[in-house]
Amino acid sequence: MTKRSRRTHSAAFKAKVAMAAVKGERTLAELAQQFDVHPNQATEWKRQLQERAADVFGAGGTASSEPQVDLKELHAKIGQLTLENAFSYGLFLQAGRAPFSLPRSRTSTYPT
Structure with missing residues (x-):
């Protein structure tokens, strides 16, 4: 078995995987296979999406959490x-x- 090199995924791809995981229409294993990511990674992106979803509507709609x-x-x-x-x-x-x-x-x- 060859070791896979580290990959970086775009924010859009992560959001797509996380949204599919939140919908719950398929299991995490199926989603991981479909998107070619590890199930733990899909779970982590789902958790991050759920934690930060409230930030979209809070703080005047600003997406930046950096101080002025x-x-x-x-x-x-x-x-x-x-x-x-x-x-x-x-x-x-x-x-x-x-x-x-x-x-x-x-x-x-x-x-x-």
Whole structure:
């Protein structure tokens, strides 16, 4: 018996298998054979569908469960870290050594 390589299935395929399992018109073994997946995989997709079905109608219809990102806060953090890097780089140059090299660009703000 040869070992089958790991396959990735599209979300549409998973939904199709899970919906067929929820309908219950056929056994999981029959569905697994029909869709060429393991019965445990079909059971897992069915469980995930049932757990997340309420999310479709809740939270204003948004499908994303990711938190909202504050871009201004992230840009401020990037600026802060850039300044800290430039300051550290300047201190190492004053000490006469640079233990690391920073990428230079045409608009570099690092002290020279």
